[in-house]
Amino acid sequence: MVALDPIYQNLPREYNCSNCNKTRNSPMCCGHPxxxxxxxxxxxxxxxxxxxxxxxxxxxxxxxxxxIYPTVNP
Structure with a gap:
């Protein structure tokens, strides 16, 4: 199994848009947001x-x- 890079260990499960004030849930993939x-x-x-x-x-x-997070696989 690939080790999870520390920058991606505590990714938010929700994102709040400052423009419309809506909260969006992060989709899941490979057991992480x-x-x-x-x-x-x-x-x-x-x-x-x-x-x-x-x-x-x-x-x-x-x-x-x-x-916005940095590219995972540049």
Whole structure:
């Protein structure tokens, strides 16, 4: 099993949009919450193991106000 990088150990299970004030639950993949990351110039939900494992469209209003994590597999 791949060791979980410390930056991804305590990912939030919810994200709050500062634009519309809606709370969105993080999708799960491989037993951990997915995180928001830039992928091909758009913000996507990405698995902690990288985009080759799990990727989903992110339904968010204001991308600039949500914490975006560094790329898992650069």
């Amino acid at each position: 997915m995180h928001l990351e830039e992928h091909e110039k758009t913000i996507k939900w990405i698995c902690w193991m990288g985009s080759t494992c799990g990727i989903k469209d992110a339904d968010i209003c204001d991308e600039t106000e949500i914490k």
